[in-house]
């Protein structure tokens with residue numbers, strides 16, 4: 001394929017060269033087990049602690065509040081199950097939203113089978129939770145509020161500071177799945193009143209299979225993985241040293257020139273949205289116009305199947321997603337698009353284009369050019385579109 005355009009940066013990102021370069025020695029020459037007492041082991045141990053400092057610094061946390069995991073899903077599972085079981089004596093109620101990642105939703109469903117009650121908050125047409133509804137949902141039994149920082153499908157960024165304030169005032173713990181936000185949005189866990197936060201390296205140009213959970217000092221949480229005494233006795237298992245080193249470098253790079261990078265991405269994102277609207281009719285933008293991730297575009301093309309659109313785009317060398325990567329392959333439309341009030345038939349025609357550091361304006365133009373052709377071709381086969389065209 002002569003041209004390949006990757007616009008699925010919310011699904012995953014490539015590992016940056018600088019990141020890979022720092023990781024490589026920890027696969028070969030610096031292979032010591034961090035728990036070993038000799039110097040080869042110490043070298044690995046030190047590398048982990050340097051990475052921990054970098055992650056902590058990026059969040060304005062302390063290094064001893066950062067615990068490495070095997071990714072975002074593990075961090076989400078740990079935060080919810082760990083807090084639920086450690087605080088069972090206080091209550092059994094958890095509050096979340098209807099548009100969370102499945103790492104949160106399926107964990108909550110699991111806990112419902114084990115004696116916990118979960119409230120799933122509605123969101124408005126933009127995907128925002130209602131603060132008053134949140135406040136009213138809190139009872140004496142509420143032990144945890146878990147609301148995502150930014151949505152992986154529609155990019156909507158929640159009022160995290162206000163949510164954290166409500167939780168703090170009521171004495172309830174606040175966890176946020178910040179997997180889409182870390183490395184892309186400025187985060188200060190103190191300023192935002194966050195008690196627990198999940199992150200994952202492969203969403204910000206780090207390696208797959210490594211993430212972290214931030215746990216504020218003093219928060220009661222049970223381990224998810226029992227065994228050896230790694231991670232301060234809280235997460236057993238020999239550490240993924242190369243992965244952790246890579247995550248440290250990646251998070252440092254991500255925040256180095258965040259403002260310039262985001263200014264460029266927002267321009268690119270808004271240009272892509274504008275060009276789609278200028279050239280294609282019967283389109284709607286999903287998510288909030290401004291309270292959204294810098295690289296996120298999510299649109300619905302009426303009278304079109306998202307899956308056919310993806311296949312056609314793939315044939316033109318364009319990687320994108322419909323719904324989310326985890327729900328692709330099923331015929332159910334995305335739970336996020338249904339929660340913002342889209343009817344089934346429109347939710348089926350959704351397309352997410354997520355931009356990253358390597359995308360260019362030239363690629364935006366190429367994608368719009370191909371979209372115009374593909375949408376016209378697919379609509380020509382749709383009887384419903386024939387009907388509206390005649391009315392016009």
Ligand SMILES: *Cc1c(COP(=O)(O)O)cnc(C)c1O
Nearest residue numbers: 071072073101103152179180200
């Ligand atoms: C990708 C993602 C996850 C899962 O992270 P993994 O590291 O792939 O397990 C969780 N939550 C959100 C919002 C995500 O985008």
